[in-house]
Amino acid sequence: MKSNRSFLVQLQILTKRMVLRVVRRPLAELPNLIISAFFLFVYDGALGGVFGGTASGTPFDFAKGNFINFILPVSIVSASLSGAASGIYLVEDIESGVFKRYQSMPISRWAIILAPMNVGALRVLLQSGLILFIGIIIGADPAVGNIGFLIVLSIAFIWGMGFAGYSVAAGVKSGSSQGAQAATFLFFPAIFLAPTFVPREALKGWLETAAAYNPTTYVIEAMRAVMVDGWELDILFRGYLSAGLFAALTLTLAVLSARKATEKA
Amino acid sequence: MLAVDVKNIKKTFVSKQDYVEAVKDVSFQVKQGEIFGLLGPNGAGKSTTILMLTTLLSITEGSASILGLDVSSKDKEVREKIGVALQDTGIDNLLTGRELFFTTCRLWGYSNKDSEKRTTELLELVGLMEAADRRVKTYSGGMKRRLDLGLSLVHSPEILFLDEPTTGLDPGSRRVLWDEIKRLRDNGVTIILTTQYLEEADELADRIAIIDEGLVVAEGTSDELKAGIGGDVITFAFENNNDLENAKNILKNTVQEKNELRITVEDGASKIPGYLKDLGSNGVEVSSVSANKPTLDDVFLEVTGYRLEGSEDITNEEEKRKR
Structure with a gap:
């Protein structure tokens, strides 16, 4: 009767279950999507007139005639933060006792941890894709x-x-979904201590220094390079490197904290 | 082979601020096919004991085996053999009952086709077929407990651990669950359950261990435990506090509870006239007196020195139900 019980099958079953949870709470998906779309429309409306086509021939022509190309990366970065829901999904399972139920079964601990991250990845692709689609339309x-x-x-x-x-x-460390939710406050410094509205050269003082240390800066710059300037390989490389190092660091932290959470007390 | 063999297990939780001995010394053995009840108040160490036996918590000292498999070193194998429905194990409220059974069947390694078949069997078994396609958040407390029980049975475990399976349920739902637990035992499943309800232990358990402050303070069948007290329990009730205080001085080895004094003696009925004579000659007025065989409640009082809270509530609920 019992057949395949491999790690990948378990991961697929648990991911499917978590997708069902997400689908059953569609309203939870909206805030981040709306904020990201809001950035796109409001910044384009407020700043597009100044830094768009009319800036041609002036020192403010950093969008090279198309301000949507310039501001779209900010909205995409904002949409990509939807991956932060992974921690909330996992902590919800810990709080509700579902995590413990799975621990009492002979299934892989890593499948339990990776399933919400899979769903986070799907969420990032979906939300970023939607914002990109809106960007294309406008x-x-x-x-x-x-x-x-x-x-x-x-x-x-x-x-x-x-x-x-x-x-x-953050979620496993805090042990509560509120803790995981609160940890997403990082969103604000990540977005706003960066060359969000103007290129880095136009920033000054402490903000210029903060932006230099903020990996979001390099991510936005890489996206802007392909959108506005063309093949700037060194900028593109820095963008991938920053995103990759950030992901490697946080995923390592996630693995370490999750390992602790699944150990027997 | 024993279903469960627990030898002097101990669990301590150590943190910067605290050193807590949740389980000090617990030993018991469970034979295959019996219902074994761990009876005790909140905080006695019942759930911690169950968490250790179900591999969810490490054992600080001592050893335990399930069907001959050491719980600490063979935890994966042990998890294959056991079903677990704990207070701490949750149910995903956003899924339907059918989806939960199906997902759990798949996780236990059933194919899609077999999972569908097993899901239907289990939904029928726990009486949730009509609610199968409703989200669990719409289920009543009793339905959720039945669902929980059903989920623990997906892989047809040989041993089932139930942690306070009926706490918070109404008498009707409790009775349904009791019947289901007995039916499982009759089908050969060994069941270890914790409860803080005396009646539940009396009704369900073939053998009972009373746990108090992390120690097993008594163990045996319900009848053995009651017989262990020896004789009958005579209960004297008093309307006047002075009479109660005077009676305490006259009668030896009494246990007071509110306006009553209890005394355990052999052949209680024949001794009542003598006691009444002694009390009467000292001017003590007794409002009522009765002699009864000891209950599990009396056993608990005898071995722990206090009465188990909550047992009265369940009795009242049962009586209301009978009326």
Whole structure:
């Protein structure tokens, strides 16, 4: 009667179960999506007139005529933070006792931990993809051609997984979904201590220094390079490296904290 | 082979601020096919004991085996053999009963087709077929407990651990669950359950261990435990506090509870006239007197020195139900 009970089958079953949970709470998906779309429309409305086509020939022409291309990466980075839901999903299972039920069964502890991260990854792709789609509709046009969209999405995915790892580590450490939720406050410094509205050269004083140490800066700059400037390989490399290092660091933290959580007391 | 063999297990929780001995010394043996009840108040160490036996908590000292498999070193093998429905194990409220059974069957290694079949069997077994496609958050407390029990049976475990399976249930739901637990025992499943309800232990358990402050203070069948007290329990009731105080001085070895004094003696009925004569000659007025065979409640009082809270509530609920 009993058949395949491999790690991958377990991971697939647990991921499917968690997708069902997400689908059953569609409203929980909206806030981050709305905020990301809001950034796109409001910043374009407020700043597009100044830094868009009319800035041509002035020192403020950093969007090179298309402000959507310039501001879209900010919205994409914001959407990619939806990966932070992974920690909340995991802690909800810990709080409700579902985690303990799975621990009492002969299934892989790692499948239990990785399932919410899988769902976080799907969420990042879905939300970033939707914002990208909106961007395309309202005029985004990458300088490197359509492959630019894939590059932007791939950086967003790695960056989003970084936030997934961070939220899992914070959630397991705090032991409560409120704790995991509160940990997402990192969103604000990540977004706003970066060259969000203007290029880094236009920042000054402490903000310029903070932006230099903020990995989000390099992620946004890499996305902007393909959207606005063309193939700037060194900038692109720095973007992937920043996102990759951030993801590696937080996923390591997530693994360490999850290992502790699954150990017997 | 014994179903469960527990030898002097101990559990301590150590933190910077605290050193807590949740289980000080617990030993017992459970034969295959019996219901074994761990009876005790909140905080006695029952749930901690169960968590250790179900591999969810490490054992600080001592050893335990399930069907000959050491719980500490063979935890994966042990988990294959046991079903677990603990107070701490939760149910996903956003899924339907059918989805939960199906998911659990798949996790236990059943194919899609077999999972569908087993899901239907279990939904029928725990009487949730009609509610199968409703989300669990719409279920009543009793339905959730039945679902929990059903989920622990997916892989047809040889040994089932139930941690306070009926706490918080209404009398009707409790009775349904009791019947189901007995039916499982009759089908050969060994069941270890914890309870803080004396009646539940009396009704269900073939043998009982009373746990208090992390120690097993008594163990045996319900009849053995009651017989262990020896004789009958005579209960004297008093309307006047002075009479009660005077009676305490006249009668030896009494246990007071509210306005009553209890004394355990051999052949209680024949000794009542003598006691009444002694009390009467000292001017003590007794409002009522009775002699009864000891109950599990009396056993608990005898071995722990206090009465188990909550047992009265369940009795009242049962009486209301009978009326």
